[in-house]
Amino acid sequence: MNDISPDLDPAVVARFAAIVGDKYALRDQQDIAPYLTERRGLWHGRTALVLRPGTVEEVSRIMRLATETGTPIVPQSGNTGLVGAQVPDASGREIVLSLSRLNRIREIDTLSNTVTVETGVILQTLQEAADAADRLFPLSLAAQGSCQIGGNLSSNAGGTGVLAYGNARELCLGVEVVLPTGEVFDDLRKLKKDNTGYDLKNLFVGAEGTLGIITAAVLKLFPKPKGREVAFAGLSSPQAALSLFSLAMDRAGAALTAFELIGQRPYDFTLAHAQGVVRPLAGDWPWYVLMQISSGRSADDARALIEEVLEAGLEQGIVGDAVIAASMAQGDAFWNFREVLPEAQKPEGASIKHDISVPVASIPPFIEKAAGAVQSVSPGARVVCFGHMGDGNLHYNISRPVDGDDEAFLGLYHVMNKAVHDVVRSFHGSISAEHGIGQLKRDELIATAPPMTIELMRRVKAAFDPAGIMNPGKVF
Amino acid sequence: MNDISPDLDPAVVARFAAIVGDKYALRDQQDIAPYLTERRGLWHGRTALVLRPGTVEEVSRIMRLATETGTPIVPQSGNTGLVGAQVPDASGREIVLSLSRLNRIREIDTLSNTVTVETGVILQTLQEAADAADRLFPLSLAAQGSCQIGGNLSSNAGGTGVLAYGNARELCLGVEVVLPTGEVFDDLRKLKKDNTGYDLKNLFVGAEGTLGIITAAVLKLFPKPKGREVAFAGLSSPQAALSLFSLAMDRAGAALTAFELIGQRPYDFTLAHAQGVVRPLAGDWPWYVLMQISSGRSADDARALIEEVLEAGLEQGIVGDAVIAASMAQGDAFWNFREVLPEAQKPEGASIKHDISVPVASIPPFIEKAAGAVQSVSPGARVVCFGHMGDGNLHYNISRPVDGDDEAFLGLYHVMNKAVHDVVRSFHGSISAEHGIGQLKRDELIATAPPMTIELMRRVKAAFDPAGIMNPGKVF
Numbered sequence: 001m002n003d004i005s006p007d008l009d010p011a012v013v014a015r016f017a018a019i020v021g022d023k024y025a026l027r028d029q030q031d032i033a034p035y036l037t038e039r040r041g042l043w044h045g046r047t048a049l050v051l052r053p054g055t056v057e058e059v060s061r062i063m064r065l066a067t068e069t070g071t072p073i074v075p076q077s078g079n080t081g082l083v084g085a086q087v088p089d090a091s092g093r094e095i096v097l098s099l100s101r102l103n104r105i106r107e108i109d110t111l112s113n114t115v116t117v118e119t120g121v122i123l124q125t126l127q128e129a130a131d132a133a134d135r136l137f138p139l140s141l142a143a144q145g146s147c148q149i150g151g152n153l154s155s156n157a158g159g160t161g162v163l164a165y166g167n168a169r170e171l172c173l174g175v176e177v178v179l180p181t182g183e184v185f186d187d188l189r190k191l192k193k194d195n196t197g198y199d200l201k202n203l204f205v206g207a208e209g210t211l212g213i214i215t216a217a218v219l220k221l222f223p224k225p226k227g228r229e230v231a232f233a234g235l236s237s238p239q240a241a242l243s244l245f246s247l248a249m250d251r252a253g254a255a256l257t258a259f260e261l262i263g264q265r266p267y268d269f270t271l272a273h274a275q276g277v278v279r280p281l282a283g284d285w286p287w288y289v290l291m292q293i294s295s296g297r298s299a300d301d302a303r304a305l306i307e308e309v310l311e312a313g314l315e316q317g318i319v320g321d322a323v324i325a326a327s328m329a330q331g332d333a334f335w336n337f338r339e340v341l342p343e344a345q346k347p348e349g350a351s352i353k354h355d356i357s358v359p360v361a362s363i364p365p366f367i368e369k370a371a372g373a374v375q376s377v378s379p380g381a382r383v384v385c386f387g388h389m390g391d392g393n394l395h396y397n398i399s400r401p402v403d404g405d406d407e408a409f410l411g412l413y414h415v416m417n418k419a420v421h422d423v424v425r426s427f428h429g430s431i432s433a434e435h436g437i438g439q440l441k442r443d444e445l446i447a448t449a450p451p452m453t454i455e456l457m458r459r460v461k462a463a464f465d466p467a468g469i470m471n472p473g474k475v476f
Numbered sequence: 477m478n479d480i481s482p483d484l485d486p487a488v489v490a491r492f493a494a495i496v497g498d499k500y501a502l503r504d505q506q507d508i509a510p511y512l513t514e515r516r517g518l519w520h521g522r523t524a525l526v527l528r529p530g531t532v533e534e535v536s537r538i539m540r541l542a543t544e545t546g547t548p549i550v551p552q553s554g555n556t557g558l559v560g561a562q563v564p565d566a567s568g569r570e571i572v573l574s575l576s577r578l579n580r581i582r583e584i585d586t587l588s589n590t591v592t593v594e595t596g597v598i599l600q601t602l603q604e605a606a607d608a609a610d611r612l613f614p615l616s617l618a619a620q621g622s623c624q625i626g627g628n629l630s631s632n633a634g635g636t637g638v639l640a641y642g643n644a645r646e647l648c649l650g651v652e653v654v655l656p657t658g659e660v661f662d663d664l665r666k667l668k669k670d671n672t673g674y675d676l677k678n679l680f681v682g683a684e685g686t687l688g689i690i691t692a693a694v695l696k697l698f699p700k701p702k703g704r705e706v707a708f709a710g711l712s713s714p715q716a717a718l719s720l721f722s723l724a725m726d727r728a729g730a731a732l733t734a735f736e737l738i739g740q741r742p743y744d745f746t747l748a749h750a751q752g753v754v755r756p757l758a759g760d761w762p763w764y765v766l767m768q769i770s771s772g773r774s775a776d777d778a779r780a781l782i783e784e785v786l787e788a789g790l791e792q793g794i795v796g797d798a799v800i801a802a803s804m805a806q807g808d809a810f811w812n813f814r815e816v817l818p819e820a821q822k823p824e825g826a827s828i829k830h831d832i833s834v835p836v837a838s839i840p841p842f843i844e845k846a847a848g849a850v851q852s853v854s855p856g857a858r859v860v861c862f863g864h865m866g867d868g869n870l871h872y873n874i875s876r877p878v879d880g881d882d883e884a885f886l887g888l889y890h891v892m893n894k895a896v897h898d899v900v901r902s903f904h905g906s907i908s909a910e911h912g913i914g915q916l917k918r919d920e921l922i923a924t925a926p927p928m929t930i931e932l933m934r935r936v937k938a939a940f941d942p943a944g945i946m947n948p949g950k951v952f
Binding site (some may be wrong): 112162164167170179185186192193199201202205223242251303362408429432437449456464476 | 489585586587588589590631632633635638640643645646655659660662663664665666667668669670671672673674676678679680682683687699702718722725726727728729730731772773781801833834835836837838864867868869899901904905906907908909910911912913917921926928929932933935937938940941951952
């Protein structure tokens with residue numbers, strides 16, 4: 001288990017290792033293994049070396065040496081990404097650069113409402129630190145117990161808080177980036193307004209580590225809501241859900257902090273397969289909405305507002321039935337129900353997943369049109385549709401037909417992707433709303449995006465990483 | 477008045493003119509004159525030709541010809557910019573491209589909460605169209621009656637709505653851009669989430685027309701507030717204003733839609749010089765705050781919230797005195813008081829202005845330290861300080877000493893700029909918070925920004941505009 005890959009010169013490996021010291025230069029394949037695949041096992045790579053630098057200076061020296069030796073570098077954060085951006089390729093030529101030791105929260109500024117964090121801070125740790133300072137850091141997603149801020153920024157993470165607070169990009173005020181040459185781009189500022197030239201920060205955010213390595217960031221904090229109410233509603237159609245969303249936006253505005261759509265099938269799968277979940281509504285409905293309203297004023301205020309929205313929805317015939325969580329615990333249970341949906345789909349056999357977005361108004365016609373496309377590819381295939389409706393973002397997953405064969409169904413992977421994504425494109429939507437491109441969607445992006453878009457991205461890549469050593473084969 | 481500049485080949489001029497037709501190819505210097513300077517008269521340029529295309533296709537053909545002939549193009553919107561970005565240089569080699577005829581509102585989508593507009597739509601026209609559709613377009617600034625959306629985006633405009641709704645960049649979901657080659661980059665999408673590669677949109681936003689020409693955009697709309705309350709408060713210090721801001725954020729959160737700081741001197745100048753303004757508060761205070769709270773629920777709700785904030789401020793000794801506008805008209809009068817501040821400074825003689833930002837928490841120490849720097853440059857010079865405190869953005873203007881000489885004072889322009897901006901930099905602030913770089917701050921940006929920042933911007937410029945024909949001499 002100690003064989004050095006023949007593709008990396010042992011002398012070069014030794015030079016890289018010397019930068020971080022033996023303890024943090026993993027060369028034993030048993031130690032390296034966790035960095036070579038991701039939790040769903042879709043991508044596997046090879047390397048002879050995983051580097052775990054402890055300072056920005058070490059990251060800088062690593063990149064300087066990478067440039068000198070033409071060694072490709074794959075940055076890795078919490079390794080929870082869903083598109084393979086953080087996994088090295090099979091060549092053995094690439095070095096994995098794990099950033100998890102850069103994990104200090106440098107400063108919380110409760111007057112400017114900012115937090116300055118290093119790239120390896122775990123999202124949940126940051127949430128808790130903000131909470132302890134009586135502030136909210138609103139980025140929230142399933143992997144928050146292990147994903148890290150650098151990965152959140154590099155993938156422009158979304159999640160359930162986007163509706164009211166924005167995605168990772170919108171939460172980021174400044175970045176510190178080590179460039180492929182090892183030089184440091186220091187734009188670690190707490191400014192809400194700064195019009196001094198081109199917006200470089202937003203190029204690094206969402207670039208999946210292909211332009212440079214984000215080593216620290218300044219992020220926004222928000223006042224902690226004083227009240228939070230969660231409700232589950234049953235509805236007859238996506239059109240009704242859209243009407244409820246409009247109603248809730250009209251009444252609650254920025255206080256509407258989540259609006260999640262759940263189809264009957266994922267709802268039923270969850271009741272059937274998930275451990276310890278409680279049925280949120282007594283009756284069965286074709287569609288469900290999980291809605292959250294937060295108030296900066298009081299718990300009573302949040303309660304009054306969510307009641308007003310739901311009563312109006314019931315009166316107008318938009319909402320069929322609804323229940324407001326009677327306690328914090330029941331609210332958490334509602335959220336848990338939402339969070340276990342992906343897991344609850346597994347016992348139903350093979351699935352083909354999509355992470356798409358369309359304009360919010362196009363959600364109902366998309367759902368209708370995509371259903372037809374799915375059936376034309378695989379009659380009997382079961383649409384498992386849920387997601388962040390308020391952002392126009394659906395996790396549009398397809399489970400194989402009830403009596404279907406897993407392998408045969410997965411053989412339809414590309415055909416199904418194309419069928420669903422063609423519908424997405426017909427609504428001017430996105431084939432990757434929040435997970436990114438990585439390895440998973442690279443070929444499709446290049447094949448289907450407007451040629452000018454690809455050309456401009458290539459020019460940006462060439463301008464920032466002329467030697468092509470930053471996470472090659474990802475995005476481009 | 478009909479002399480064609482010798483610097484543009486008449487044959488080339490004729491080819492450009494043929495694209496838009498004679499009526500929209502201005503060649504008479506009397507017609508051209510308004511495009512050659514801006515309203516404060518700080519910059520003057522020359523040209524033999526102003527083109528006023530009526531379609532994106534014409535813009536595209538113009539840029540194709542510009543690339544073919546190596547002709548520099550200066551895009552111009554409402555010509556209200558404050559840094560000279562929209563004015564041609566004195567060489568006579570540049571053609572002005574006026575975009576005001578591209579002025580259709582293509583679509584308002586009240587379900588997706590988006591509006592698709594062409595670049596030449598006047599900001600106020602867009603505000604009114606949104607209002608008619610029962611929506612809010614929150615970008616709001618002094619020049620809104622004549623500035624155009626393309627200019628707002630190219631300068632990443634700020635104004636008074638940034639605190640709750642974000643600047644022009646944050647309001648923009650998608651853009652359509654004609655590149656220097658005439659090719660069209662079409663990213664005119666209504667998506668709140670889209671992680672398919674690099675963020676190109678945000679490069680064009682804020683680039684001041686140096687990377688391409690924004691011809692259309694998709695912008696966000698918001699629910700129209702049902703209640704709006706405006707208050708004027710008198711306070712003893714910037715520190716007290718910061719405490720009031722924290723209090724208001726804590727109680728009102730996203731409902732706090734404006735928080736403007738006004739020093740005693742601009743307040744007194746306005747009372748002394750502005751026509752028809754009414755004294756907002758009976759007593760005199762060293763500092764004032766104009767605060768606005770908007771409610772998506774009701775007028776009563778906004779009223780209760782602003783009363784709660786001010787009562788708490790008075791109780792805690794933060795606020796010295798406060799008055800809530802008793803009517804919509806009085807609220808408008810309060811806003812008018814704020815808006816005439818720059819004009820009211822003029823009768824006091826020559827002034828040297830700064831548009832700076834620092835972290836919000838640094839506003840009080842900035843004000844203290846900058847005052848010393850100003851006196852060291854010009855003893856007796858009068859600081860006229862006001863601005864968007866909630867965004868950390870101050871218009872930090874200096875009027876000459878009472879008995880000073882205008883010309884002698886203006887002779888200190890660069891020394892004063894440097895003194896104030898050195899203080900800004902000591903707080904990791906920005907020397908252009910919302911007006912941009914243009915011609916005004918180009919040399920200073922290049923001289924004082926981190927060399928790596930300038931180097932990366934140069935690479936972006938070279939990648940998008942290798943021939944250097946897009947608004948040369950601006951930003952870079």
